[in-house]
Amino acid sequence: MNNVRYGGLEAGGTKMICVATDEEGVWLDQLTIPTLTPEETVPPIVAFFKKNGITSLGIGSFGPLDLKEGSDTYGSLASTPKKGWKGYPLLDAFNELNVPIEITTDVNGAALAEATKGAAKGLDSCMYITVGTGIGAGAVVNGNVLEGLSHPEMGHVPVKPHKDDSFQGHCPYHGTCAEGMAAGPAIEARWGKAGIELAEDDKVWQLEAYYLAQAIAAYTYVLSPKKVIIGGGVMKQKQLYALIREELVQQLNGYMDIGNPDDYIVAPGLHEHAGIEGALLLARQAERKR
Amino acid sequence: MNNVRYGGLEAGGTKMICVATDEEGVWLDQLTIPTLTPEETVPPIVAFFKKNGITSLGIGSFGPLDLKEGSDTYGSLASTPKKGWKGYPLLDAFNELNVPIEITTDVNGAALAEATKGAAKGLDSCMYITVGTGIGAGAVVNGNVLEGLSHPEMGHVPVKPHKDDSFQGHCPYHGTCAEGMAAGPAIEARWGKAGIELAEDDKVWQLEAYYLAQAIAAYTYVLSPKKVIIGGGVMKQKQLYALIREELVQQLNGYMDIGNPDDYIVAPGLHEHAGIEGALLLARQAERKR
Numbered sequence: 169m170n171n172v173r174y175g176g177l178e179a180g181g182t183k184m185i186c187v188a189t190d191e192e193g194v195w196l197d198q199l200t201i202p203t204l205t206p207e208e209t210v211p212p213i214v215a216f217f218k219k220n221g222i223t224s225l226g227i228g229s230f231g232p233l234d235l236k237e238g239s240d241t242y243g244s245l246a247s248t249p250k251k252g253w254k255g256y257p258l259l260d261a262f263n264e265l266n267v268p269i270e271i272t273t274d275v276n277g278a279a280l281a282e283a284t285k286g287a288a289k290g291l292d293s294c295m296y297i298t299v300g301t302g303i304g305a306g307a308v309v310n311g312n313v314l315e316g317l318s319h320p321e322m323g324h325v326p327v328k329p330h331k332d333d334s335f336q337g338h339c340p341y342h343g344t345c346a347e348g349m350a351a352g353p354a355i356e357a358r359w360g361k362a363g364i365e366l367a368e369d370d371k372v373w374q375l376e377a378y379y380l381a382q383a384i385a386a387y388t389y390v391l392s393p394k395k396v397i398i399g400g401g402v403m404k405q406k407q408l409y410a411l412i413r414e415e416l417v418q419q420l421n422g423y424m425d426i427g428n429p430d431d432y433i434v435a436p437g438l439h440e441h442a443g444i445e446g447a448l449l450l451a452r453q454a455e456r457k458r
Numbered sequence: 459m460n461n462v463r464y465g466g467l468e469a470g471g472t473k474m475i476c477v478a479t480d481e482e483g484v485w486l487d488q489l490t491i492p493t494l495t496p497e498e499t500v501p502p503i504v505a506f507f508k509k510n511g512i513t514s515l516g517i518g519s520f521g522p523l524d525l526k527e528g529s530d531t532y533g534s535l536a537s538t539p540k541k542g543w544k545g546y547p548l549l550d551a552f553n554e555l556n557v558p559i560e561i562t563t564d565v566n567g568a569a570l571a572e573a574t575k576g577a578a579k580g581l582d583s584c585m586y587i588t589v590g591t592g593i594g595a596g597a598v599v600n601g602n603v604l605e606g607l608s609h610p611e612m613g614h615v616p617v618k619p620h621k622d623d624s625f626q627g628h629c630p631y632h633g634t635c636a637e638g639m640a641a642g643p644a645i646e647a648r649w650g651k652a653g654i655e656l657a658e659d660d661k662v663w664q665l666e667a668y669y670l671a672q673a674i675a676a677y678t679y680v681l682s683p684k685k686v687i688i689g690g691g692v693m694k695q696k697q698l699y700a701l702i703r704e705e706l707v708q709q710l711n712g713y714m715d716i717g718n719p720d721d722y723i724v725a726p727g728l729h730e731h732a733g734i735e736g737a738l739l740l741a742r743q744a745e746r747k748r
Contacts, residue, residue, distance in 0.1 A: 236715075293606035309599045309606065316583035316599065316682035321714055325676045328618050328634070341713040344618070386615045390680040392606035423631040424611055425526075 172455060175222030175267075176447030177213060178274060179203075179229035179258065181250055181301075185444045186213055188220035193448065196220060205252035210261050217265055224458065225262055225269045226450025228277025228443050231304070233258070235272065235318045243271050268454040275306030276313040277446025278436070279397070283308040284449055287437030288395040295393040296442065297322070298400035299380065303347040307391055314391075323347035327382045330375060333358075346383035350376055352402050363402055373407055380408070381415030384433070388416075388424060399436040409433060462745060465512030465557075466737030467503065468564060469493075469519035469548065471540055471591075475734045476503055478510035483738065486510060495542035500551050507555055514748065515552055515559045516740025518567025518733050521594070523548070525562065525608045533561050558744040563610075566596030566603040567736025568726070569687070573598040574739055577727030578685040585683040586732065587612070588690035589670065593637040597681055604681075613637035617672045620665060623648075636673035640666055642692050653692055663697055670698070671705030674723070678706075678714060689726040699723060 171191065178185040186199040199216045203209055217225060232246040243259025259271050272280075279296035288294035288308075295307040303323030307314040314320060324345045329335070335358040339348030348354055355363045359372060366372045384396055402408070413429035426432040436442050461481065468475040476489040489506045493499055507515060522536040533549020549561050562570075569586035578584035578598075585597040593613030597604040604610060614635045619625075625648040629638030638644055645653045649662060656662045674686055692698070703719035716722040726732050 309604060310602045312600045314599060314681070317684045317716065318682055318714070320682050321679045324679045324713060326616070326618050326672055326709075328616050341711045342709075382616055386676050387680055389611045389614045390677055391604070392608055392610050394607045419616075419632075421631045423614060424608070426607065 171221075171223075173220060173222045174448050174451035174455070175217045175220065175225040175265075176444050176451055177217075177225065177227045177229075178277070178443035178447050179227060180274065180443070181230045181248075184209060184213055186216050187444055187448060188217065188222055189448060203250070206256045206261070207252070214262060214264065217262070222265065222267060222451070224267050224451045224454040225265060226277070226447040226452070226454060227258065227262075227269065227271040228274040228447040228450065229258055229271060231273050231319065232321065233271070233273060233319060235315055268458050270450040270454040270457075272313050272315065272450065273304070273306055273319045274443050274446075275304045276315070276319060277306070277450060278399075278438075278442035279306040279308045279446070280313050280449050281438055281442045281445035282395075282397050282436060283311075285438065285445065286442060287397050287434045289437070291394045293392075293394040295387060295391060295396050296436070297384070297387075297396065297398045299351060299398065299402040300400035301352050303351050303383070303400075305387065307387075307393060309391065322383070322387060323351070325383055325386045327379050330378050333375060346379060350379035350383070350402075355402070363405065367405060373405055373411055376402070376405075377408055377411035377415045381412050381419055384412065384416055385419045388420065388426065392424075395431070396433050397436050397442075398433065399442070403435070409435065461511075461513075463510060463512045464738050464741035464745070465507045465510065465515040465555075466734050466741055467507075467515065467517045467519075468567070468733040468737050469517060470564065470733070471520045471538075474499060474503055476506050477734055477738060478507065478512055479738060493540070496546045496551070497542070504552060504554065507552070512555065512557060512741070514557050514741045514744040515555060516567070516737040516742070516744060517548065517552075517559065517561040518564040518737040518740065519548055519561060521563050521609065522611065523561070523563060523609060525605055533559075558748050560740040560744040560747075562603050562605065562740065563594070563596055564733050564736075565594045566605070566609060567740060568689075568728075568732035569596040569598045569736070570603050570739050571728055571732045571735035572685075572687050572726060573601075575728065575735065576732060577687050577724050579727070581684045583682075583684040585677060585681060585686050586726070587674070587677075587686065587688045589641060589688065589692040590690035591642050593641050593673070593690075595677065597677075597683060599681065612673070612677060613641070615673055615676045617669050620668050623665060636669060640669035640673070640692075645692070653695065657695060663695055663701055666692070666695075667698055667701035667705045671702050671709055674702065674706055675709045678710065678716065682714070685721070686723050687726050687732075688723065689732070693725070699725065 337344035337348035595612035627634035627638035
């Protein structure tokens with residue numbers, strides 16, 4: 169088979185989404201399976217891509233990943249609590265396909281997809297933040313995904329506790345970082361109930377917006393992104409978008425011009441598909457580097 | 459004159475440094491003048507570049523600058539307190555040279571120079587921080603200077619006040635941001651003396667390192683730079699480098715692997731020349747885009 173066929177893998181902590189497309193990007197086949205141990209999960213994925221005769225593969229994966237250039241364990245999972253995956257050589261698991269592969273974080277992939285065909289379409293700069301069981305973010309800078317020494321870990325930026333908030337934070341590494349104060353488990357630990365049960369409680373979301381806006385202020389000062397896209401389970405509380413915009417404007421205090429906050433802070437344009445679309449774009453990058 | 463000649467302008471709040479080089483980068487001529495009003499300062503700079511027959515120009519300027527793509531005032535100074543410079547169209551002032559021009563911030567230029575021929579030579583990612591009358595930082599990501607909506611304003615990231623520090627901060631916009639807690643004027647306002655008079659007072663520098671490390675932790679989480687270069691007047695207190703490394707390792711708490719802290723946090727390799735060397739590299743970029 170000489171036709172170009174792109175394979176995309178969105179490797180999540182809960183499920184694995186695999187798609188094969190033709191050169192035009194038309195979906196030819198797909199497979200979604202739960203993320204169990206690598207031994208159970210990876211072989212059917214390899215088989216799926218083999219069956220579909222893919223000619224390049226893109227992977228957007230949960231992390232932390234080793235993306236250090238020249239590292240012996242490049243493309244392996246680092247210290248994840250997910251059973252069986254710590255140190256797992258995810259990239260190498262697809263060597264037997266014998267096709268070029270690009271790998272980055274799920275959120276970097278999602279940022280790339282949003283910049284290419286989603287809410288930031290046509291922009292060479294944006295960031296994608298997910299607020300769920302953790303806070304993760306990826307970015308596109310000058311048209312390319314942001315990596316450096318390894319990949320960003322933006323959820324862990326320091327935040328100032330609110331003067332009325334005595335919560336000590338839920339991050340085992342940093343206590344009161346953004347993730348420790350505002351991810352789903354932090355909401356539950358602070359208020360004693362899951363976010364979904366607190367939907368009507370305005371003070372919960374006001375405080376949530378305070379911390380998320382503080383993190384976004386830091387990202388804005390450091391990256392100056394053209395657009396900030398926020399998704400993830402916690403953002404199903406749609407009232408958060410307006411609250412975050414208000415808080416952000418207040419915290420920036422006129423120092424940086426973000427234009428219209430309604431255009432700056434937005435929901436994902438690709439809805440739940442940003443991750444897999446990002447993986448498929450990485451497959452295109454891999455093909456070009458062939 | 460058909461020979462390629464590069465012009466570089468490091469536009470600082472105190473002085474303007476102009477250099478003309480040949481194609482190989484050999485300095486042919488230079489001019490340094492104090493930064494007075496634009497009317498007094500700019501004409502001799504234009505005359506200098508005319509006299510030297512430059513074929514492209516690079517500018518690394520103090521800020522804030524308007525670097526918004528498509529902006530009518532692209533390349534103009536924004537709201538600087540520097541007399542006469544607010545809104546000044548710096549880029550347009552060199553239109554009469556009729557050569558291609560690239561402009562970015564002084565710190566972005568310095569980061570580019572350090573990545574090309576300084577402390578981060580050979581790396582496609584680094585950041586350059588200056589700690590002086592303010593805190594500014596620029597970065598190189600995937601080999602290019604970091605810009606987005608406009609340019610970063612990294613000095614203004616939020617920081618958590620130290621538990622023993624009741625200082626309310628010195629930033630008119632944000633109070634206790636990194637610049638408000640750790641730039642030169644903040645040191646002087648907190649302790650009642652300029653940093654240079656406090657050189658022997660260990661607790662001053664321990665606290666200074668606490669705040670600078672917190673800002674660098676945020677930059678590390680957001681950008682994952684391959685190297686962090688710190689210069690500026692406050693860093694003449696050389697003991698700060700070791701203190702910042704210690705604090706940073708403690709604050710990251712093992713979450714991100716920065717390798718050897720002595721290699722991660724370093725002084726500028728180009729010493730005082732990072733800014734002008736960056737401007738000259740921008741002139742090369744302008745030439746390539748011709």
